[in-house]
Amino acid sequence: MPIGDAHGDQPAPKHRVVITGMGWVTPLGQGLDEAWDKLLSAKSAVGPVTRFDASTCSTNFAAEVKDFDLRDRLGDRAAAHADAGISTQFALAATRDAWDMAGMDDNPPDLARVGIYLGAGEGVLDYEPYMAANISGYDPDSRSLDNTAWAQIAYSGMRPEREVEQEPQLTSTHIAYEFGTMGPTLNCMTACAASTQAIGEAFEIIRRGDADAMIAGGCHSMIHPLGMTGFMRLTAMSTRRDDPQHASRPFDKSREGFVMGEGAGVLILESLESAQRRGANILCEVVGFGSTADAYRITDIHPDGKGGAGAMSAALEQAGIDPHATDDAGRPLVHYISAHGTGTQENDKTESAGVKSVFGELATQVPFSSIKSMMGHLIQAAGAVELMTCIQAIQTGVIPPTGNLHEVDPVCGLDHVPLEPRDENHRGGVDVCLSNSFGFGGQNDTICVRKYTGA
């Protein structure tokens, strides 16, 4: 359905939306260039789990963020966020970098018109006191829970200041406190689609005039015992214990699950007028957002990939881009798709089917890669970090590869970028990208970004 005046009673879109800043904290590094360079050289961030003893777990490896210290970004102000979970701290650091890149302090906007939309995950579980309550509260003889015993241990062990930080919206609270923003502030948890959804919804908030600028993105860490447990029980993660660096193999014939990552990606979106008024450097324009539900099954993706296809189609339609058209040189109008590409059998197959159904015959000419091959799956933060790689591709004309992709699964037959990055500068660089994120349970989101030319 066309956006705009489809029903005669809707206003034309008011504001163009651009991106003026971005920052990330990833398993491959924290500076924009540092992690980008490693992505281009297909470095793997995967190694043994160090946060807890995972030695007997069927998946004993993950892509962890190393050498992180919030004081590097916030100095003494980091102390105000000491009790916040690690994922909130990742988000604060990423926001600091994005805020600085956008020059928000030098030439600030009206903070009442700056909002936040994050796909922040739940705070990292303070699992030791919780497990202690579960152990002590359970009576093995009667095979039942003694609630009174549980309560006693819980009250004495669990810490209020840590439990309250489990609330996912508190990440936004910390950011608002740190940066003084007072505009619309929301947090969504649509599983692996969350930060793409957050950025898409933030785009809509600016587009309709409810804010001038939005801090948008996501953060998450599930590298803790119960987080990993949940995915191990679902048998969704790779168990390549003898070769973890090659465990994340999206679209490869031998793929057998995703690899857990963690981190944050935060972007500054603002109206074109706001960016121009502030004299900010514009990284790209956001031109389309699509959100759909599979409405199929809790445990499976629709085999046709129609939910993902619907999200891609809606984003392209809003951007006014025909997926079946080419430019004068015969090149498709979309120059790169950052895949959700988790490395599970089902996702990669259905996502590929979705791309084929949207692009038809051109599907095999649109470069397609998944950086989860190198930095793992950042769960709710994945979409934001992946959109940032699209923006890096637009800025540099280079597309990051899919690591560990040695033998493309024929059911995933698309224009893959295996092992080596692809330099597109010989044919005019990279102008238009799609970034896909699909959540467990069937919530799907796609964002379309385009090079900003001043036109």
Add this chain to the structure above:
Amino acid sequence: MRAHSVITGLGPVSSLGLGADTFWDMLNEGTTAIAPIESFDPSGFRVQIAGQVQGANIREYVPKSYRKATKVMARDTELAVIAAKLAADDAGLKTRGSEEGDEGHPIVPARVGCQIGAGLIAAETEELARAVATAKDDEGVFSMKKWGTEGEGESGMNNLPPLWLLKYLPNMLACHVTIIHGLEGPSNTIMGAEASALLSIGESARVIERGSADICFTGGAESRINPLGLVRWDYAGRLVHAQADTNPSEICKPFDPGSTNGLLGEAGGMLVIERESHANERGATPYARITGFGAAQTPRPYIPAAKDIRGHDETERGLSASISLALKESGRAPEDVDAVFTLGIGNPVLDAMELGAIRESLSDDHGDTPPIVSIAHKCGNTMAAHAGLLSAAAALCLKHAHIPQSSIVYGQARSDRTPRVVVVCSSSLGGQAGALVLESCA
């Protein structure tokens, strides 16, 4: 002009009963439905009373083919699914979730969105504890080594069902509802504690306004009436410590400085909203029109447990800004507002901040504010569901052109007026806030 949404279906599920008719009756009777906790033995907990949903058998609210899937639903999801079914029926919609032979307007799946506010879902304590108890070391402490088992064997994590995680992902509320009813349009799961449903309804109205859907299932659902949820919410400083025999109306009094603190509740607060022209075309009778939405953040909210964020603002600036923004969009002035439906949980500090925000945004030339309607002292603070219940209450008041006197908890300045324009608002643990302006369709 903008494409307005209207509310055409209500599905309130709370301790005040199931469905709009019962809910309205209970509001008129002034019923308080706080009782000793029944779902687990609360005698070791500081909070032993709550507003519990009674008589809600999930199997009666899903198609026969979906009954098996109810086993992987947490309580929060059950409440969302029941509330969504009641709202769909109330709106006169025929969906994949309708029984054969049901009357109703058949929906177009791709044109129906679903935005359901949710909270963190606590794992069932007994199920987890039973599994964890198999991974004790010699000193009785949880052992990760024993928990792992390299994927083999009967001990450790293998005692958890394979789909364990899927029961507790907060987006499962929306996922089950979209699957049951076949809703393929835009879908979201907004998590902002007590503001979740408010922000979801506002965002749904925006989805319709921008042309991405004709109808949205929207609102929120949550239950923290379980050991972990209760302890966490108590730690957040929002619950009154009460033995099972405590009289709740003596300790929880909204906007009364003598009140102690808030009560615990659980609910599903779902609505069906749709583009006004769509409702007219299919001949639906709307309860109310949504004419304004605003959202904002209080920079320094009141969070007693978060000792790292020191000090707090005197009023909820996010709430007052939200109300002002929503009013501005609706083209209404503060004196036009006939009532304001708000949280009012009975925590003296929070209530005072909330009252400050209402005074700041809704005082007329005489310094009077509209009467304040609150239900949290009757059914508990139902968190992510709460603004869904408040919106249902507001919609019913507009439809019946009457505000039950017993629901007015503060201010009588305009209480003799027939309600035509009301504000529904909510702010959260964390400072997120939102407000809606609802107007009579009569």
